[in-house]
Amino acid sequence: DARVTQTPRHKVTEMGQEVTMRCQPILGHNTVFWYRQTMMQGLELLAYFRNRAPLDDSGMPKDRFSAEMPDATLATLKIQPSEPRDSAVYFCASGRVSGAGNTEAFFGQGTRLTVV
Amino acid sequence: KQEVTQIPAALSVPEGENLVLNCSFTDSAIYNLQWFRQDPGKGLTSLLLIQSSQREQTSGRLNASLDKSSGRSTLYIAASQPGDSATYLCAVNDNYGQNFVFGPGTRLSVLP
Numbered sequence: 001d002a003r004v005t006q007t008p009r010h011k012v013t014e015m016g017q018e019v020t021m022r023c024q025p026i027l028g029h030n031t032v033f034w035y036r037q038t039m040m041q042g043l044e045l046l047a048y049f050r051n052r053a054p055l056d057d058s059g060m061p062k063d064r065f066s067a068e069m070p071d072a073t074l075a076t077l078k079i080q081p082s083e084p085r086d087s088a089v090y091f092c093a094s095g096r097v098s099g100a101g102n103t104e105a106f107f108g109q110g111t112r113l114t115v116v
Numbered sequence: 117k118q119e120v121t122q123i124p125a126a127l128s129v130p131e132g133e134n135l136v137l138n139c140s141f142t143d144s145a146i147y148n149l150q151w152f153r154q155d156p157g158k159g160l161t162s163l164l165l166i167q168s169s170q171r172e173q174t175s176g177r178l179n180a181s182l183d184k185s186s187g188r189s190t191l192y193i194a195a196s197q198p199g200d201s202a203t204y205l206c207a208v209n210d211n212y213g214q215n216f217v218f219g220p221g222t223r224l225s226v227l228p
Contacts, residue, residue: 042218043207045216091159100147101209102209103147105150105162105207105209107161107162110158110159
């Protein structure tokens, strides 16, 4: 049963600490998305990778957020330093873009981050 | 900039009713539209994907339609069950699959 796997599922950290969230996309998928979900803003795109290359990270606060794909089986999202306003659920999704541009996205279970 | 809206924001129905959830988007130049279900504290589960060239997709008791020219999609749920209670989100895929723009969701409660 192919699925997107995210770790950790929950993270509580103190303000100023570094947070690293990890995602294992579905094998064979060539696109990876990072989304953040809050009650106020809903789901917002943070970063997008295709074939491991970052194509869009305009949704991320560049001074503190970074996203990477060290290899095809791992995507990471780091926050340094973390702030209370970063508290949210962070989702990773993967998919495969067809030649016609169609993509079906499959989401992980999310990482619930609380910064105190 | 693409904007996606969903109505109603919340819906409560007795078990067995047929219901329709609505999704509207402002830019019709989309590649596909996807409906998701989200249970409290959980991730998003893909329900149906409609490509831009398609008019509808069906899976079990679910039927989704797409009218790209008018910027609308509907999700029809037949014979609703308490287990259908969840938040339903639609998302449009534009910019060659580079982004899914999500609606705010419809929170559905099906009462036994």
